[in-house]
Amino acid sequence: NTPVFPDLESVNRLDQSCANLPTTDSPQLRISLDAASSSCLVAQVNPDRLQQHLQQGNDLSGLQVILQDEQGQRLASNLPPQDLLDLSTGDVQVLPEQNNIQLWQPSGNLPTMARWFQSYYVQDVAIPDTPWQLLALLPAQSYVLTLQNRYLVNLALMLGIALLALLLSGTISRRLIQPLTRLAQLTNNLPDRVGEGEVAIALPQSSAQEIQTLTANFQLMAAQLAAQFQQLQNANHTLATQKEDLQKALQNLKMAQQELLHAEKMAALGQLVAGVAHEINTPLGAIRASVEHIAEFLNYHFLQLPLFLQKLSPEQQDQFWHLIQQTYEEKPALTSKEKRKIRRQLTQQLESENLDNADSLADTLVDVGLYENVDTLLPLLKSNNQEKLLNQVYEFSSLQRSTQTIMTATDRAAKVVFALRTYARQDHGGEKVKANILEGIETILTLYHNLLKRGVTVQKNYSELPEIWCYPDELNQVWTNLIYNALQAMENKGTLTLEATHDQNTITLRITDSGKGIPPEIQEKIFDPFFTTKPAGEGSGLGLDIVQKIIQKHDGKITVVSVPGETTFQVILPIHSEQKGA
Numbered sequence: 060n061t062p063v064f065p066d067l068e069s070v071n072r073l074d075q076s077c078a079n080l081p082t083t084d085s086p087q088l089r090i091s092l093d094a095a096s097s098s099c100l101v102a103q104v105n106p107d108r109l110q111q112h113l114q115q116g117n118d119l120s121g122l123q124v125i126l127q128d129e130q131g132q133r134l135a136s137n138l139p140p141q142d143l144l145d146l147s148t149g150d151v152q153v154l155p156e157q158n159n160i161q162l163w164q165p166s167g168n169l170p171t172m173a174r175w176f177q178s179y180y181v182q183d184v185a186i187p188d189t190p191w192q193l194l195a196l197l198p199a200q201s202y203v204l205t206l207q208n209r210y211l212v213n214l215a216l217m218l219g220i221a222l223l224a225l226l227l228s229g230t231i232s233r234r235l236i237q238p239l240t241r242l243a244q245l246t247n248n249l250p251d252r253v254g255e256g257e258v259a260i261a262l263p264q265s266s267a268q269e270i271q272t273l274t275a276n277f278q279l280m281a282a283q284l285a286a287q288f289q290q291l292q293n294a295n296h297t298l299a300t301q302k303e304d305l306q307k308a309l310q311n312l313k314m315a316q317q318e319l320l321h322a323e324k325m326a327a328l329g330q331l332v333a334g335v336a337h338e339i340n341t342p343l344g345a346i347r348a349s350v351e352h353i354a355e356f357l358n359y360h361f362l363q364l365p366l367f368l369q370k371l372s373p374e375q376q377d378q379f380w381h382l383i384q385q386t387y388e389e390k391p392a393l394t395s396k397e398k399r400k401i402r403r404q405l406t407q408q409l410e411s412e413n414l415d416n417a418d419s420l421a422d423t424l425v426d427v428g429l430y431e432n433v434d435t436l437l438p439l440l441k442s443n444n445q446e447k448l449l450n451q452v453y454e455f456s457s458l459q460r461s462t463q464t465i466m467t468a469t470d471r472a473a474k475v476v477f478a479l480r481t482y483a484r485q486d487h488g489g490e491k492v493k494a495n496i497l498e499g500i501e502t503i504l505t506l507y508h509n510l511l512k513r514g515v516t517v518q519k520n521y522s523e524l525p526e527i528w529c530y531p532d533e534l535n536q537v538w539t540n541l542i543y544n545a546l547q548a549m550e551n552k553g554t555l556t557l558e559a560t561h562d563q564n565t566i567t568l569r570i571t572d573s574g575k576g577i578p579p580e581i582q583e584k585i586f587d588p589f590f591t592t593k594p595a596g597e598g599s600g601l602g603l604d605i606v607q608k609i610i611q612k613h614d615g616k617i618t619v620v621s622v623p624g625e626t627t628f629q630v631i632l633p634i635h636s637e638q639k640g641a
Contacts, residue, residue: 121198123179129190144179144196151181159183163196175203342468342475349461349468356458367451379448382436386427386456401425408433423449427456474505491528491636496566497521497559499535503542514552521559524566528636533609540602541570541628548574548626561634568630577621585619 123143126135136143149165161181164174178199185192368376402421409417429436429452504517511517545555553573560567577585588604610617615632 120201123196125194125196126191127194129192134191146181162199172203176200342472346465346468349464352457352461356454364451367447371448375448379451382427382429382448382452383455385429386452386459398425405433420449423453427453475508477502491530493526493528494531495524495526496529496531496534496568496632497524499531500538500557500559500568502535503538506539507542507546510546510551511555515546515549516554518554518556520557522561524559524561525634527566527632527634529613529632530609533612537606537609537630538570540606541630544602545570545572545574545626548572548576550574564634566632566634568632569627570630571625571627573624574626576623576626577619579621582619582621586617 122137124137125133125143127133133140133143144163146163149163151161151163154160154162159182163179163181165177169177176199180197180199181194183192183194368379371379402425405421405424406417409420414420424433424436427449504511542555549555549572555573556569556571558567558569558571586603586607607617610630610632613632614636615630617631618629620627620629
């Protein structure tokens, strides 16, 4: 019967009693019997009988069974000690997902197969209610041989399957692949052959019905390709004819566009004719008047000059030539107000010197430019010949003014003619040239000078602009349209502001007028072709459309901002542009 221990103290006394019993060399089992008397039963185990029992139960080849106590001392085994495996000579590792089974492999650098042949599977099991455990070691060699045999069987099976597949592929090649190869050779370059009229495909008879069907389909396809090829040739011929017609139409359209552009340019030039004629007639009239005055001087005063000089003393002659030299000196131009002020001062000064006809003398001195340092002229002005002497000085001064007038008028006429010629020229080169666009704007202002001087104030805010690659004559047409529209919007009275700025990549020009402005509802339409707000016969509606196309041709942009009393057209042009024309 199992003893019952009433408390923990009794158990401790019994354990101490069993522990104090003498030990023997043979294994012992000690069982406590009575807690009250502290008695203990000791059973002696015979190792030889236990070892015989283990040896009788060994049915597995190479199996090692070892019984050992809790200190690891061997109590019994199924093999002699010298045949047992020493676990300390190798490494033990736990096998995953196995019930307390470990793998032992020998230490050292051994080949893989040698290591596996010397490996053991190890399992230890504790014996219940005893301090002993049973250790079992099974060689892994038999399992490795089994896996090796299975691998060899699988390899032989795979080689057999590969050989069978090779035999089958040879048979299929003879019955299927070879006819297909011959068919591929016959259909090589089929499109070129169809184009040459060859559509028949002759293939030797084959035992495969599918090959015969495929051959027939290829023959049908070749016939269809021949028909489609003929249709394609006809279509190509038609397209070539249409392309030629389109090219001619495009060329005619380009010529019409150039003619339209030139016609619009000539129409704008027609608007300038009256003003240009006046601009040329004005300097011509000044030249004519100056020439008549020079002729009169040469025919009368120049012939009378020797007689006049004989009547002067040497001192008076020196004074006369000195006065002539002073009149030829360049002096700043005086306004009418400044002349009136100087004339009053001279009159007062001459009257203070008690000179007769002081008003007439003051007028003459101002006209010939001798209004400075008058004190040095008083002796001459008080002489008896002062009137004749001043008249001769006046005539020489008039001669100098006439020559200056001719030079100024000639320059003005040449400038107008140059501007007109620059504007009217037509560039047929089709290539861009390097130009400063401000020169083009100044050309247009010169041509419109007759309209501008009637009541338009021109304000110029120019920064120094770099030259750009452009079509100058086409840009001149842009400035012509924009400036003329501004003058019409102001009815030739107001302020015209021209601004020119630039940054690293672009040039920006703004043309602003003080006219009544553009209504918001038509601002988006002003660049449409044939749109105009002018009465019939006064505008074609192509001006701003052509302007926009020219700016786009230069890869630029034009915009408009308009409010009552101020309208600004802004043009932006790239500085870095392609040199060649489109």
